[in-house]
Amino acid sequence: METSKERRLNKTESMLIASFPAIVTEPFVRVMCLSLMVLLPIPIIHNLIYGSFNSSLFVSTEFLFVLLTFLLLKKGRIQTASILLLYSMLLCMAALISFSPMGILNIASLTFPALIVVSSMVFGRKQFILFAIITLITFNVLVLTSGKVILLTHPSLKTPLRHAIDATIILTVTSLASGILAGRMRRLLLNSYKDRADLEKKTKDLELSQQRFKSTIELAVDCILIGDPKGNIIDANSKAEELTGYTNAEILGKHISDLFPESTLKAAPLRFDLLQQGHSITSVRDILRKDGTTIAIEMNSKKMPDGTYQSFIRDITERISAETKLRESEEKYRSMIEQATEGFVLLDENGKIAEWNQGQELITGLPKNYVLGKSFTDVMFDVAMPESKNEENRKLASEMVQNALKSGAAPFFGLPSVTPIIHSDGTIRQMEQIVTPIRTSKGFQLGAICRDITHTVTMEAEIRKHQHLESLGLLAGGIGHD
Numbered sequence: 001m002e003t004s005k006e007r008r009l010n011k012t013e014s015m016l017i018a019s020f021p022a023i024v025t026e027p028f029v030r031v032m033c034l035s036l037m038v039l040l041p042i043p044i045i046h047n048l049i050y051g052s053f054n055s056s057l058f059v060s061t062e063f064l065f066v067l068l069t070f071l072l073l074k075k076g077r078i079q080t081a082s083i084l085l086l087y088s089m090l091l092c093m094a095a096l097i098s099f100s101p102m103g104i105l106n107i108a109s110l111t112f113p114a115l116i117v118v119s120s121m122v123f124g125r126k127q128f129i130l131f132a133i134i135t136l137i138t139f140n141v142l143v144l145t146s147g148k149v150i151l152l153t154h155p156s157l158k159t160p161l162r163h164a165i166d167a168t169i170i171l172t173v174t175s176l177a178s179g180i181l182a183g184r185m186r187r188l189l190l191n192s193y194k195d196r197a198d199l200e201k202k203t204k205d206l207e208l209s210q211q212r213f214k215s216t217i218e219l220a221v222d223c224i225l226i227g228d229p230k231g232n233i234i235d236a237n238s239k240a241e242e243l244t245g246y247t248n249a250e251i252l253g254k255h256i257s258d259l260f261p262e263s264t265l266k267a268a269p270l271r272f273d274l275l276q277q278g279h280s281i282t283s284v285r286d287i288l289r290k291d292g293t294t295i296a297i298e299m300n301s302k303k304m305p306d307g308t309y310q311s312f313i314r315d316i317t318e319r320i321s322a323e324t325k326l327r328e329s330e331e332k333y334r335s336m337i338e339q340a341t342e343g344f345v346l347l348d349e350n351g352k353i354a355e356w357n358q359g360q361e362l363i364t365g366l367p368k369n370y371v372l373g374k375s376f377t378d379v380m381f382d383v384a385m386p387e388s389k390n391e392e393n394r395k396l397a398s399e400m401v402q403n404a405l406k407s408g409a410a411p412f413f414g415l416p417s418v419t420p421i422i423h424s425d426g427t428i429r430q431m432e433q434i435v436t437p438i439r440t441s442k443g444f445q446l447g448a449i450c451r452d453i454t455h456t457v458t459m460e461a462e463i464r465k466h467q468h469l470e471s472l473g474l475l476a477g478g479i480g481h482d
Helices: 004-039 041-049 053-074 078-099 103-123 125-145 147-153 160-219 238-244 262-267 272-276 317-339 358-364 376-382 391-407 454-481
Strands: 223-227 233-236 281-288 294-303 309-315 343-347 353-356 417-422 428-440 443-452
Touching (some): 004 041, 004 053, 004 078, 223 238, 272 294, 294 317, 343 428, 358 443, 391 443, 428 454
Antiparallel strands (some): 223 309, 343 353, 343 443, 428 443
């Protein structure tokens, strides 16, 4: 089967063949007319001088036909002008042969310049010179061989040799004039074909570009609408039918505002004013489908250099649903973290505090707005016991945190540790914490669950003290008994 590329090539070739007469015929006929208008007066005068009035009359008639042909060309009637020039030359040649004893010479004087024009246009300068020399020799042979017949019918004529010299001069002038005109037209035609070839190439490239553009639009996963300067839709891809529920024929001609509910247009009007200023507009709105339902879409619009508008519309129903679920989940877990009695601390990839819940505020006495964005090492150094506040401990703690953030591994991960701190009210608290790494796109974060176990530690100390006292009592009682 014929491919689309072959069809395009055949179409282009047909266009070239169809336009070939218009490209070639008009300038060729124009050159012939100009050549004959310059050349024909010479044989007319020549025949009058030598008494061949019939030949002069026929050639003069042909000259009138050439003038008429030139006028038809100026009016754009190329075909009529071509036919008139061809048949008038044939009739003139037939009349010269039938009624003029010098007909063969007059025919040669008409035919040879025409042949020289053709050779100059088709073959170029070198072949034109060669052909002109051959033509001059042939023409003189005709003059010399037909000289006796001409002298018998026209005694007033000069000798064949002298006539040949005159004819050679005339034909040389006509040949040069014909060749110069034909050479100019040959260059014009070559330039015309070159321009035509460039035009055809650009046309093919434009067709291919348009085809690629159309294919891109059709294969796009988004709905694409193209509107005229007034906002009326003039083109849409197949995705638009799926998104809106309208057929392509129903979409075309609609104003873009017809696809949105009135409430949406009031809340988020279409900003043609900003588009006119060259801005790209991105908006989230609801689109009204043919069945009356609405779906959430994201719309990106831009004014094109040709004055049209292009809008890329994407169905974001699933995205909004996922974002809503994620937001609800985040709010739920955030609420749980905020209301938990345990403390929760989150360090970002740089070791800065990103989360600090109410439980941690109660444990340390430091408010959230005070610690957010600060270094975790600095904050914990502020609440550390006096005996631990030295530069060596600060540096050691900072290195441990930074190494954990870089590698996502540390020996203390997942293991509970107890650290005594000084609460903002001055009391000493025992804080138990478990640290775990959290992988992100930028690296690692650290999360810590903290508990105030001061009461537990105090009770355990009291129990140990009581057990120690009991042990001492038992020991004293045993010694007394002994």
